[in-house]
Amino acid sequence: MKVIISGAGPVGLTTALALAREGIEVTVLERAPELATDLRASTWHPPTLDMMADLGLIDDILGGGLIAPTFQVRDRQTGAIAEFDMGLLKGETDHPYRVQYEQFRFTHLVASRLEAFPHVQVAFGTKVASVDQDASRIRVVTEEGVVHEADWLIGCDGAYSAVRAALGIEFPGLTFPERFFVVSTPFRFENHLNRLSYVNYVADTDEWCVLLKVPGLWRCLFPTNEESDEEVLASGERRLQGVFAKPEPYETRHRTLYRVHQRVAQTYRKGRAFLAGDAAHLNNPIGGMGMNGGLHDGLNLAEKLIDLHRIGSDRLDEYERERRHVAVDHINANTARNREMLAERDPAARKRKQDELCRIADDPVAAKAYLMKSSMINTLRRAA
Numbered sequence: 001m002k003v004i005i006s007g008a009g010p011v012g013l014t015t016a017l018a019l020a021r022e023g024i025e026v027t028v029l030e031r032a033p034e035l036a037t038d039l040r041a042s043t044w045h046p047p048t049l050d051m052m053a054d055l056g057l058i059d060d061i062l063g064g065g066l067i068a069p070t071f072q073v074r075d076r077q078t079g080a081i082a083e084f085d086m087g088l089l090k091g092e093t094d095h096p097y098r099v100q101y102e103q104f105r106f107t108h109l110v111a112s113r114l115e116a117f118p119h120v121q122v123a124f125g126t127k128v129a130s131v132d133q134d135a136s137r138i139r140v141v142t143e144e145g146v147v148h149e150a151d152w153l154i155g156c157d158g159a160y161s162a163v164r165a166a167l168g169i170e171f172p173g174l175t176f177p178e179r180f181f182v183v184s185t186p187f188r189f190e191n192h193l194n195r196l197s198y199v200n201y202v203a204d205t206d207e208w209c210v211l212l213k214v215p216g217l218w219r220c221l222f223p224t225n226e227e228s229d230e231e232v233l234a235s236g237e238r239r240l241q242g243v244f245a246k247p248e249p250y251e252t253r254h255r256t257l258y259r260v261h262q263r264v265a266q267t268y269r270k271g272r273a274f275l276a277g278d279a280a281h282l283n284n285p286i287g288g289m290g291m292n293g294g295l296h297d298g299l300n301l302a303e304k305l306i307d308l309h310r311i312g313s314d315r316l317d318e319y320e321r322e323r324r325h326v327a328v329d330h331i332n333a334n335t336a337r338n339r340e341m342l343a344e345r346d347p348a349a350r351k352r353k354q355d356e357l358c359r360i361a362d363d364p365v366a367a368k369a370y371l372m373k374s375s376m377i378n379t380l381r382r383a384a
């Protein structure tokens, strides 16, 4: 069996690794000249960590990341803190915690593992331009006019997927009015803000934020409204002073500004081609579900291709059935709810929501049920 994967992001590379380990020939076509190094995902959920253990990647992830035994939903005005103890998931997962480990470290790790497989080729600077297929083969034509042929194609080529466009698959949904701004700083907020954990969602009437610790840095995410790019990029100091006011200016490292969408592809399969990861679904990053959900897609599909390769069992149609509803009913629904909760402007409504979260966090049975959902364990169980 031969598989072409369009896109060397986390989903494309991990799917390639799962297939390669079973002896399947894989070609990964990547438009960029090298792996991306921008600030994107950092939060890893327990079931994704279990999957990474199966792929032999967990020691590197734990060694290069930070274990977050709790996460918090905080209120900037009242100071209320709902703290969720991930340890309640013991027995449900081998990794009852979140890990903060950056996406770009992960893609470099997986790419280095792929080098050990002579039947895997990763071609950088190779942009997929068009796709055509018949009953027995699929062909991908690159921008330079080179034709690659295989049994199956997986479009893991992100938000503006060329595979999705070539297959004529609609991508309905919405684009949020605000853009998101991420600024990182080595300042140690944990020494100054009461009981901060490594993952904190902070509600506020004027400017909600998400504070995430990664090794050596805090990543701070804020919504932005009408400002120009220059105004936003220059606003890091003001925004960080709003998180914790101090006399000296903040030292900052990265600044990233981006648009956020909520979309799900009309279908995840057309003949011999599939979509996975951001090519199939987009959501806002509050809750850390985009890359995690994308990896769950890629590994679900890889398992079905491996079964077909090994024992001739064709369950490929189950892929869309098992994974598309997760994007619609779970990932998009939860991340949209998280955004609404942080941005709630009515103080009374915000207090009601925060009180309810504190009540859930303090009740082990209710907290465990909440964590089974927010950690994406329930959706995987349902599909299985």
Ligand SMILES: Cc1cc2nc3c(=O)[nH]c(=O)nc-3n(C[C@H](O)[C@H](O)[C@H](O)COP(=O)(O)OP(=O)(O)OC[C@H]3O[C@@H](n4cnc5c(N)ncnc54)[C@H](O)[C@@H]3O)c2cc1C
Binding pocket: 006, 007, 008, 009, 010, 011, 012, 029, 030, 031, 032, 036, 039, 040, 041, 042, 043, 044, 103, 126, 127, 128, 129, 156, 157, 158, 159, 160, 161, 162, 163, 182, 258, 276, 277, 278, 279, 285, 287, 288, 289, 290, 291, 292, 293, 294
């Ligand atoms: C600030 C931020 C924070 C986030 N935080 C989290 C988090 O904590 N947890 C989480 O789970 N998710 C998070 N996400 C979402 C996560 O980053 C994405 O879901 C993830 O990158 C999707 O991976 P992917 O492999 O599907 O696509 P991508 O990472 O977008 O990779 C697609 C690849 O395809 C390549 N490509 C595109 N077009 C072509 C073409 N025509 N031919 C060949 N190659 C092509 C691209 O160059 C790219 O390398 C966050 C996102 C942002 C922006």
